[in-house]
Amino acid sequence: MRYLRDGGPLQQAGSGRPHVLRSRDEAEGSQAASVVRLTAADWLLENARVATLDAGRPRAAALAVAGGRVVAIGTRAEVEPLAGRRPERVDCGGATVLPGLVDPHLHLYALAASAVNLDCAAPAIRDVADLLAALRARARSLPAGEWLRGEGLDERRLGRLPTATELEAAAPRHPVRLRHRSRHASVLNRRALALLGRVEGCDPRAGLVGGAENALSRLVGPVPRAILAEGLVASGRRLAAMGLTTIADATPRTYHGLAPLRQLMAAGSFPLRVFAMRPVGSSPWRGGGMLFPGPVKIMVEEGSRGLRPGPSTLARRIAAAARSGAQVAVHCLGAATLVATVAAFAALPARYRVGRRHRLEHVAECPPPMVATIAALDLVVVTNPAFVHWRGDAYRAETSGPARRWLYRARSLAAAGVTLAGASDAPIVPASPWVGLAAARSRRTAGGHVLSTGERLGAADALALFTTGAAQSLRAPALGRLVEGGPADLIVVEPDPLRAPPDEVADTRVLLTLVGGRPAWRA
Structure with a gap:
C-alpha cells in the first residue's frame, strides 16, 4: 500500500517488497523520476476525492488504471475487481485526484535553455548596476568571442534598460544579447549590433532591437545540443512536479x-505529452506516441508604425493556413491586432472556420464589442491569468479607466460562450499552473491590488482553464478529464482546488503525476 500523505513513508511495489520514498525536497532534481518508472503501470487509487470533470460521474472515491487507461471510477468496492492482478495500491489519505493539467502555450526550449542564459530577473539583480555586475562576472567565465545570452530583461523592474555602450563596457570581448521579458525585443552591445547589421526596428544608440528576434536567434546560434537535452529533461521533471501532463510548445x-x-x-527521458506549434508554410507531419503537431502559429508585432505583418498580409496568411487544413493560432496582444485578426477569421468561408478551434493567443486587450464577435466565430481564447498576478501592478500603472477592464478578460468571455484555455507562457512568467488558477479566481496582483473583479472566475471555471478548456484548445477532448477508457493522465494534489481559497490553491502540492499510467513525478 502506498501512502501519499505525510506520516506514511512505507511503499510497497508489486513484488511485495517495502520501499521507503524520500521526501519531495530530497527527491526533486534527483533520480526519483527514473526510479518510479520501474514500478508497475497498473494502479489502484483509493481513499481519494476524485474530481473527474466529467458530467457523467463528477465525483468518486477510487480509481483504477490498467494499460495506460482509466478502467474504473467509483467506490473502492466497484473499482478493485477491475484494477488488474497486482496493481500499485495508493492510499490517497483524502487527497484530491484530478485530471492531469494542460498548458497549451509555453516555450519549452526556452525553459530548457535557462542553463546558458543569464537570468536578468534574478532576485540579486535589482537595478542596471547589478545587471552590469552580473554580466561582468558571466563574461569572465566564457571564452572570448562567445555570445553572452540573457533572458528576462524588464525595464520596470530595473528602472530602465541598459544601453549598448554599458553592455559593451561590461563585456567588451563578447557579443551580448539580453532578451526582453516579452521575448519580442532584445538589447545588444556594440559588438552584437555590428554582427547583426542594419535591420528594421533597431535603435543603434540604445542597442534596442524590436521585431527581429528570429534573425537574432539565427545569428546567436542554437544552444549546444548536450545542454539543451539536459535542460529538456530537467524541464519535463519540473513541469510534471507542477501537475502538468500535457504542454504545447x-x-x-x-x-x-x-x-x-x-x-x-x-x-523515455521526457514524460509529458507535447503538442508542437508549426511555422507558417511548414510541411504537415503525423503525430505519434507522445508528440503531436499543434496549430500553425502566426506572429504579429504591434508598434508605432502599425501591425507587422499588416492586416491584409495577416489575412492572407490566416486564410492560407486554414485552407491547408490546419488549426491556426494568432499572437494577439494589443487591441489593434485582435481587431485585424478577428476580421480575417470572419472573412473565412465557414468550412475553414467552423469546428477548427482556431485560437487567439493572449488577448491582453479585448474591447467590449469584440467579445460577442469572438463567440460568434467560435474562436478559442488562450489567456494568461498568471500575468494578472505577476504583471498586474505594471498593468495598473500603464492603464486607467475603462481600458483596465479590457485586460485579460475571463468571465465576460466565458459568459458569452467563448471557449477559454489558460496558459503560463513560461518562461515569460513562472510555469506554475496553480498561480494561474488562483489569479483567475482572485484577480489579485503580486502587490495585493485587484484587477477587474468582474472578470473573476469561480473555482470550477478556473480549473477548466487548465483542463477541459486547454484540451479543447488543442483539439484533444480526451484529455483534461477522467473517464473510463480514457487516458490515465492524472494527478493527486493537496488541497482540493475546487474547495480551497485562491491563496492556498497557488501553493498546491502535487503528490503524484501519472501520464498514460506511467509515473512522471511523486513527492
Whole structure:
C-alpha cells in the first residue's frame, strides 16, 4: 500500500517488497523520476476525492488504471475487481485526484535553455548596476568571442534598460544579447549590433532591437545540443512536479527542429505529452506516441508604425493556413491586432472556420464589442491569468479607466460562450499552473491590488482553464478529464482546488503525476 500523505513513508511495489520514498525536497532534481518508472503501470487509487470533470460521474472515491487507461471510477468496492492482478495500491489519505493539467502555450526550449542564459530577473539583480555586475562576472567565465545570452530583461523592474555602450563596457570581448521579458525585443552591445547589421526596428544608440528576434536567434546560434537535452529533461521533471501532463510548445518549429525532443521521448527521458506549434508554410507531419503537431502559429508585432505583418498580409496568411487544413493560432496582444485578426477569421468561408478551434493567443486587450464577435466565430481564447498576478501592478500603472477592464478578460468571455484555455507562457512568467488558477479566481496582483473583479472566475471555471478548456484548445477532448477508457493522465494534489481559497490553491502540492499510467513525478 502506498501512502501519499505525510506520516506514511512505507511503499510497497508489486513484488511485495517495502520501499521507503524520500521526501519531495530530497527527491526533486534527483533520480526519483527514473526510479518510479520501474514500478508497475497498473494502479489502484483509493481513499481519494476524485474530481473527474466529467458530467457523467463528477465525483468518486477510487480509481483504477490498467494499460495506460482509466478502467474504473467509483467506490473502492466497484473499482478493485477491475484494477488488474497486482496493481500499485495508493492510499490517497483524502487527497484530491484530478485530471492531469494542460498548458497549451509555453516555450519549452526556452525553459530548457535557462542553463546558458543569464537570468536578468534574478532576485540579486535589482537595478542596471547589478545587471552590469552580473554580466561582468558571466563574461569572465566564457571564452572570448562567445555570445553572452540573457533572458528576462524588464525595464520596470530595473528602472530602465541598459544601453549598448554599458553592455559593451561590461563585456567588451563578447557579443551580448539580453532578451526582453516579452521575448519580442532584445538589447545588444556594440559588438552584437555590428554582427547583426542594419535591420528594421533597431535603435543603434540604445542597442534596442524590436521585431527581429528570429534573425537574432539565427545569428546567436542554437544552444549546444548536450545542454539543451539536459535542460529538456530537467524541464519535463519540473513541469510534471507542477501537475502538468500535457504542454504545447508555442515557439513554431519544423519537425526537424524537434529532433532533440523526439530523441528524448524515444528514450523515455521526457514524460509529458507535447503538442508542437508549426511555422507558417511548414510541411504537415503525423503525430505519434507522445508528440503531436499543434496549430500553425502566426506572429504579429504591434508598434508605432502599425501591425507587422499588416492586416491584409495577416489575412492572407490566416486564410492560407486554414485552407491547408490546419488549426491556426494568432499572437494577439494589443487591441489593434485582435481587431485585424478577428476580421480575417470572419472573412473565412465557414468550412475553414467552423469546428477548427482556431485560437487567439493572449488577448491582453479585448474591447467590449469584440467579445460577442469572438463567440460568434467560435474562436478559442488562450489567456494568461498568471500575468494578472505577476504583471498586474505594471498593468495598473500603464492603464486607467475603462481600458483596465479590457485586460485579460475571463468571465465576460466565458459568459458569452467563448471557449477559454489558460496558459503560463513560461518562461515569460513562472510555469506554475496553480498561480494561474488562483489569479483567475482572485484577480489579485503580486502587490495585493485587484484587477477587474468582474472578470473573476469561480473555482470550477478556473480549473477548466487548465483542463477541459486547454484540451479543447488543442483539439484533444480526451484529455483534461477522467473517464473510463480514457487516458490515465492524472494527478493527486493537496488541497482540493475546487474547495480551497485562491491563496492556498497557488501553493498546491502535487503528490503524484501519472501520464498514460506511467509515473512522471511523486513527492
